[in-house]
Amino acid sequence: MKFIGITGGVGAGKSAVLDYMATKPGVRVMLADEIAHELMEPGTDCYEQIRQAFPEHDIYKEDGHFDRIKLAKVIFSDENKRAGMNGIVHPAVKAYVIAEAKRERQEGTLALLVLEAALLIEEHYDEICDELWYIYTREEIREARLMESRGYSREKVQQIFSSQLKEAEYRKHCSVVIDNNEGLEEMQRQIDAAVCAI
Template sequence: MLFVGITGGVGAGKSEILNYLGRHHGTRVMLADEIAHELMEPGTECFEKLAELFRNEDIFQEDGHFDRKKLASVIFADEEKRNLLNGIVHPAVKEYVCEQVQAEREGGVRKLLVLEAALLIEEHYDEICDELWYIYTDREIRRERLKISRGYSDTKIDQIFDSQLSEDEYRKNCQLVINNDGRIEQTLAQIDKALRERHI
């Protein structure tokens, strides 16, 4: 089984690629954000730690869950708080991922397991992934996508871009670069070629 970590800047178009992999190659796709959300539900160890950390912030819904939009605004504007949150959530996500990888390897059925994570490199997933793949898209294309699809302002987009790795860092740390600047068919052809080369 090949375990691939997929990363790239926000707005790079990773979702469509992940959907394609999940549909066409018998692949299990894990999303670090979704895992983190599950681990941040009330009653979990992560939730208790974060509730204490952010007890003075207006980030809770009436039912006791985190208001994710408010939480995101707080951590994108404050690097120290972002680092504190990451220090709680990301080790828990990584532990869960390691358990799933071990289970899939022991199962011996799946040929390809994929993890998408924004902090794939920063959290040293190269230690457990067989390969890291970088989905590259031009910065201005990403900006326009985020304005259209999410309604983000330039200020918010700049905040997000500034919080992520540079293109050089992504390229330096990943074994494969997928260019997603053009038509989706061209991108998927690159994916298919990479999988053929890896006998998947």
């Protein structure tokens, strides 16, 4: 089994890449965001740690689950709170991913385990994954996608872009670059070639 980490800037089309890879036999796709959501369910260690870290804030729904909009407002209003939140959630996600990768290797039924994470490089997933892949899409295409699909203003898009790694940094850490500028078929061809080369 090979373990691939997939990353790229917001709006690069990572979801389309992962959807395509998930259709392949012997491939399992994991999303760090989804794992984080599961690990933050009531009753989990993460949930308790977050509850204790933000005791003065109303960040809950009536059923006790976190209200993601309220939580986002709290952590994005204060860099220290964001760092505190990340310090709870990111290590928990990484521990889960390491355990799943180990389990999948032992079971031996998968050809490919794929993980998508926004902070793949920053969180040093290169130490766990066999390869990192960078999904590259030109900035103007990403900007147009985000403005159309999420209703973001140009200013908001640029603000998000400036908070993410630069293209050179992605390329430095990733051994495979999937160019996602020429449409779905070309992207799928490149993925097939990259999978065959593993």
